Amino acid sequence: xxxxxxxxxxxxxxxxxxxxxxxxxxxxxxxxxxxxxxxxxxxxxxxxxxxxxxxxxxxxxxxxxxxxxxxxxxxxxxxxxxxxxxxxxxxxxxxxxxxxxxxxxxxxxxxxxxxxxxxxxxxxxxxxxxxxxxxxxxxxxxxxxxxxxxxxxxxxxxxxxxxxxxxxxxxxxxxxxxxxxxxxxxxxxxxxxxxxxxxxxxxxxxxxxxxxxxxxxxxxxxxxxxxxxxxxxxxxxxxxxxxxxxxxxxxxxxxxxxxxxxxxxxxxxxxxxxxxxxxxxxxxxxxxxxxxxxxxxxxxxxxxxxxxxxxxxxxxxxxxxxxxxxxxxxxxxxxxxxxxxxxxxxxxxxxxxxxxxxxxxxxxxxxxxxxxxxxxxxxxxxxxxxxxxxxxxxxxxxxxxxxxxxxxxxxxxxxxxxxxxxxxxxxxxxxxxxxxxxxxxxxxxxxxxxxxxxxxxxxxxxxxxxxxxxxxxxxxxxxxxxxxxxxxxxxxxxxxxxxxxxxxxxxxxxxxxxxxxxxxxxxxxxxxxxxxxxxxxxxxx
Amino acid sequence: xxxxxxxxxxxxxxxxxxxxxxxxxxxxxxxxxxxxxxxxxxxxxxxxxxxxxxxxxxxxxxxxxxxxxxxxxxxxxxxxxxxxxxxxxxxxxxxxxxxxxxxxxxxxxxxxxxxxxxxxxxxxxxxxxxxxxxxxxxxxxxxxxxxxxxxxxxxxxxxxxxxxxxxxxxxxxxxxxxxxxxxxxxxxxxxxxxxxxxxxxxxxxxxxxxxxxxxxxxxxxxxxxxxxxxxxxxxxxxxxxxxxxxxxxxxxxxxxxxxxxxxxxxxxxxxxxxxxxxxxxxxxxxxxxxxxxxxxxxxxxxxxxxxxxxxxxxxxxxxxxxxxxxxxxxxxxxxxxxxxxxxxxxxxxxxxxxxxxxxxxxxxxxxxxxxxxxxxxxxxxxxxxxxxxxxxxxx
Ligand code: SF4
Ligand code: SF4
Ligand code: SF4
Ligand code: SF4
Numbered sequence: 001x002x003x004x005x006x007x008x009x010x011x012x013x014x015x016x017x018x019x020x021x022x023x024x025x026x027x028x029x030x031x032x033x034x035x036x037x038x039x040x041x042x043x044x045x046x047x048x049x050x051x052x053x054x055x056x057x058x059x060x061x062x063x064x065x066x067x068x069x070x071x072x073x074x075x076x077x078x079x080x081x082x083x084x085x086x087x088x089x090x091x092x093x094x095x096x097x098x099x100x101x102x103x104x105x106x107x108x109x110x111x112x113x114x115x116x117x118x119x120x121x122x123x124x125x126x127x128x129x130x131x132x133x134x135x136x137x138x139x140x141x142x143x144x145x146x147x148x149x150x151x152x153x154x155x156x157x158x159x160x161x162x163x164x165x166x167x168x169x170x171x172x173x174x175x176x177x178x179x180x181x182x183x184x185x186x187x188x189x190x191x192x193x194x195x196x197x198x199x200x201x202x203x204x205x206x207x208x209x210x211x212x213x214x215x216x217x218x219x220x221x222x223x224x225x226x227x228x229x230x231x232x233x234x235x236x237x238x239x240x241x242x243x244x245x246x247x248x249x250x251x252x253x254x255x256x257x258x259x260x261x262x263x264x265x266x267x268x269x270x271x272x273x274x275x276x277x278x279x280x281x282x283x284x285x286x287x288x289x290x291x292x293x294x295x296x297x298x299x300x301x302x303x304x305x306x307x308x309x310x311x312x313x314x315x316x317x318x319x320x321x322x323x324x325x326x327x328x329x330x331x332x333x334x335x336x337x338x339x340x341x342x343x344x345x346x347x348x349x350x351x352x353x354x355x356x357x358x359x360x361x362x363x364x365x366x367x368x369x370x371x372x373x374x375x376x377x378x379x380x381x382x383x384x385x386x387x388x389x390x391x392x393x394x395x396x397x398x399x400x401x402x403x404x405x406x407x408x409x410x411x412x413x414x415x416x417x418x419x420x421x422x423x424x425x426x427x428x429x430x431x432x433x434x435x436x437x438x439x440x441x442x443x444x445x446x447x448x449x450x451x452x453x454x455x456x457x458x459x460x461x462x463x464x465x466x467x468x469x470x471x472x473x474x475x476x477x478x479x480x481x482x483x484x485x486x487x488x489x490x491x492x493x494x495x496x497x498x499x500x501x502x503x504x505x506x507x508x509x510x511x512x513x514x515x516x517x518x519x520x521x522x523x524x525x526x527x528x529x530x531x532x533x534x535x536x537x538x539x540x541x
Numbered sequence: 542x543x544x545x546x547x548x549x550x551x552x553x554x555x556x557x558x559x560x561x562x563x564x565x566x567x568x569x570x571x572x573x574x575x576x577x578x579x580x581x582x583x584x585x586x587x588x589x590x591x592x593x594x595x596x597x598x599x600x601x602x603x604x605x606x607x608x609x610x611x612x613x614x615x616x617x618x619x620x621x622x623x624x625x626x627x628x629x630x631x632x633x634x635x636x637x638x639x640x641x642x643x644x645x646x647x648x649x650x651x652x653x654x655x656x657x658x659x660x661x662x663x664x665x666x667x668x669x670x671x672x673x674x675x676x677x678x679x680x681x682x683x684x685x686x687x688x689x690x691x692x693x694x695x696x697x698x699x700x701x702x703x704x705x706x707x708x709x710x711x712x713x714x715x716x717x718x719x720x721x722x723x724x725x726x727x728x729x730x731x732x733x734x735x736x737x738x739x740x741x742x743x744x745x746x747x748x749x750x751x752x753x754x755x756x757x758x759x760x761x762x763x764x765x766x767x768x769x770x771x772x773x774x775x776x777x778x779x780x781x782x783x784x785x786x787x788x789x790x791x792x793x794x795x796x797x798x799x800x801x802x803x804x805x806x807x808x809x810x811x812x813x814x815x816x817x818x819x820x821x822x823x824x825x826x827x828x829x830x831x832x833x834x835x836x837x838x839x840x841x842x843x844x845x846x847x848x849x850x851x852x853x854x855x856x857x858x859x860x861x862x863x864x865x866x867x868x869x870x871x872x873x874x875x876x877x878x879x880x881x882x883x884x885x886x887x888x889x890x891x892x893x894x895x896x897x898x899x900x901x902x903x904x905x906x907x908x909x910x911x912x913x914x915x916x917x918x919x920x921x922x923x924x925x926x927x928x929x930x931x932x933x934x935x936x
Binding site for chain 2: 001002003005018020022033034035036037038040042043044045046047048050051163164167168170171174175192193194195398400457459490491492493494
């Protein structure tokens with residue numbers, strides 16, 4: 001038995017843990033998770049995803065291949081370099097959603113992109129910086145130490161259910177509550193778990209009412225979420241609430257090393273130069289981008305409309321996938337490059353608190369792939385560069401320090417108001433025009449399983465009224481329908497608005513018009529139809 | 542050997558220096574490995590005073606490296622013993638809760654106890670490592686990373702630290718720290734099993750004359766006598782009979798620790814003066830936070846069911862109960878078996894006071910059934926008896 005010190009790649013908290021690796025001949029094989037009490041980010045606790053990490057790591061490995069033929073490592077790297085070199089810079093794109101990617105790999109990835117003269121680089125969060133004032137960039141780039149959450153006197157949970165989204169944050173909020181903090185949740189529905197002292201229930205499509213409740217947000221810590229498909233207008237609304245009520249905003253992010261990726265690539269200012277994820281997809285759709293390098297990123301699992309992603313990426317001449325495990329895209333990839341699993345990696349990440357964490361592994365294979373194609377630097381050289389880019393100088397911070405801190409700045413709200421207004425009017429429009437034939441909207445409660453493409457719950461939450469309308473009985477199944485797509489699953493009755501369906505799993509729902517550049521502007525709630533599933537036997541109804 | 546009580550110490554200078562109380566436990570395990578008396582040892586590899594990793598090793602050098610006390614590493618080793626093949630002979634140092642957990646797992650046919658040598662350590666309690674770091678900084682005024690060693694003696698926590706190139710020692714009364722809301726984990730404060738009488742040997746410094754670097758050893762089983770004999774005939778240890786005063790002193794210390802535990806047990810029980818409806822409201826408020834991560838079950842040294850566990854089978858997340866069937870079933874199943882080690886609470890991501898709740902449910906039940914879990918391998922948990930008999934009979 002070997003005990004490895006590791007970090008959970010499930011979300012931006014980056015919980016510390018141990019993995020027990022059994023050797024042959026012993027009673028149990030494979031990996032087992034054990035708690036690491038001294039880890040300051042999680043104090044020895046893990047959520048369900050962390051507890052199930054062995055299953056996450058127990059997937060089919062990705063091998064090296066070129067045009068569907070297995071090749072050795074060198075051949076695959078050489079082929080990737082050749083194919084990329086034969087393209088025009090504007091025809092190439094690089095995407096890395098930093099879930100299991102180290103800072104060192106990100107430095108190599110960005111420099112590889114610039115060596116090819118390519119500006120189509122995305123970490124998945126670029127578009128949020130487009131529409132906000134530069135002085136507000138810091139809010140999106142940095143999180144906050146959990147000690148700040150524990151010390152807050154008023155916390156607003158802005159459409160965030162900590163028990164589902166980020167369970168390891170729930171206990172910090174509880175601590176704040178025990179310290180006397182007032183906890184207010186802004187939500188579509190009241191959370192039954194008793195965390196909040198007060199709930200502001202907002203009906204779907206009625207976000208504008210929040211602008212009138214400004215005084216409620218005064219001097220608070222607002223906790224919201226930023227994901228690849230959070231509506232940028234919603235982010236602006238949160239920023240507006242922050243700036244006009246002298247509050248602080250803590251935006252949680254789904255991928256482990258988003259903070260690292262943003263800081264390493266110049267944060268919001270760097271984002272101006274890079275491309276928005278959906279913009280890249282749109283360009284691929286229109287044939288403008290012909291080659292794509294995906295670094296440990298499986299957009300099929302991450303984004304809405306998995307099939308649509310695959311269809312779009314099939315249009316590429318060259319798809320290079322560097323990954324650990326096979327993904328739905330591996331079968332259409334031109335070149336696959338097998339890397340090492342996260343727990344074996346040598347390198348660092350920055351968690352949402354700004355802690356620079358050492359991963360504890362020994363392999364820098366993933367980095368070597370990138371460096372062999374690019375500048376050919378050693379791990380040590382790249383690591384030095386990481387420290388420089390994170391502003392750490394030559395110091396090697398310990399996990400007990402918050403090494404990357406955030407400085408609050410003042411920013412104006414006038415510009416945001418206009419932007420938010422356009423969103424609110426769109427929402428109103430959506431209310432009348434965009435909902436499905438039976439008038440239901442789908443709202444995702446994200447969680448680590450959601451982003452890892454793992455189905456966990458396999459049911460949605462609907463209101464008692466919806467249950468009655470559809471004539472459902474306990475144990476029945478329902479069908480969610482959008483266009484040609486159907487998803488059949490179970491349901492749970494909850495206190496949700498009558499026209500809202502809440503899901504903790506990503507469902508096979510497509511962007512309504514398949515237009516990537518448009519997707520993020522419009523979708524806050526996805527319109528679907530909800531039906532009672534037809535039973536396959538003759539005993540229907 | 543005739544006596545039951547000895548004072549013992551390592552003959553090797555290095556082991557004597559590095560191990561606590563004369564290095565008896567380390568020397569005994571090292572000797573058992575060197576002579577092939579055991580195949581493997583489970584020890585805690587020390588990373589710092591705040592962190593240790595359980596490892597299974599056949600290397601005596603690794604055992605030597607792991608010597609010394611680690612109060613800031615609250616672990617229960619029971620489930621780590623499962624990692625080894627059932628036919629391997631294993632030796633390990635155990636706190637009372639480790640030993641009790643291992644015995645409960647043995648009753649559930651998870652561990653072959655004949656192959657396991659339990660070298661018990663007297664236990665006053667463990668501390669949460671982050672709490673210990675915070676105490677080092679805020680109560681002792683030290684840089685937590687400068688702490689080299691820690692020790693708990695005479696009711697005091699001592700931190701040996703680096704200061705201007707030399708080593709210095711700072712001590713504070715545990716009682717005082719605990720009055721400030723610091724100190725040991727709640728489960729340890731209320732734990733009344735201080736001497737591991739269910740192990741093969743019980744070792745510690747209670748009953749050792751002041752200033753002497755020796756271990757007080759009580760031989761509790763034939764296996765205990767055998768592993769001690771092995772170390773003795775291998776020349777790894779020296780022993781002498783314990784004095785009557787020493788035996789008395791040890792008893793006295795145990796009794797006063799138990800008295801303190803009883804006081805804490807009453808103090809921590811915030812439910813005792815509540816009305817039934819208030820108590821129900823408390824359970825509801827606390828248990829409805831459960832996110833069904835399964836951590837409490839995974840670490841529990843008396844939970845032995847795997848994927849087909851009833852608590853998981855009965856739990857359906859589409860049910861809208863405020864308290865899930867998972868928690869209710871676990872409470873029910875552990876009523877006769879919970880050893881109150883507090884591991885479940887240590888790992889609960891939503892801070893449910895599980896030890897307190899488990900205690901409320903199980904203490905009276907265990908008294909009523911006249912059953913103390915983890916003390917005696919032949920005594921099966923009354924509520925689980927039929928199931929365990931079936932399992933033993935291969936049904
Ligand atoms: S998913 Fe997030 S909260 Fe859960 S264990 Fe992993 S890092 Fe921690
Ligand atoms: S529960 Fe008891 S035996 Fe276990 S560590 Fe705490 S005090 Fe020691
Ligand atoms: S239920 Fe908790 S306190 Fe009881 S034995 Fe299991 S882990 Fe220990
Ligand atoms: S550890 Fe806590 S949250 Fe997890 S299943 Fe147990 S009681 Fe529930």
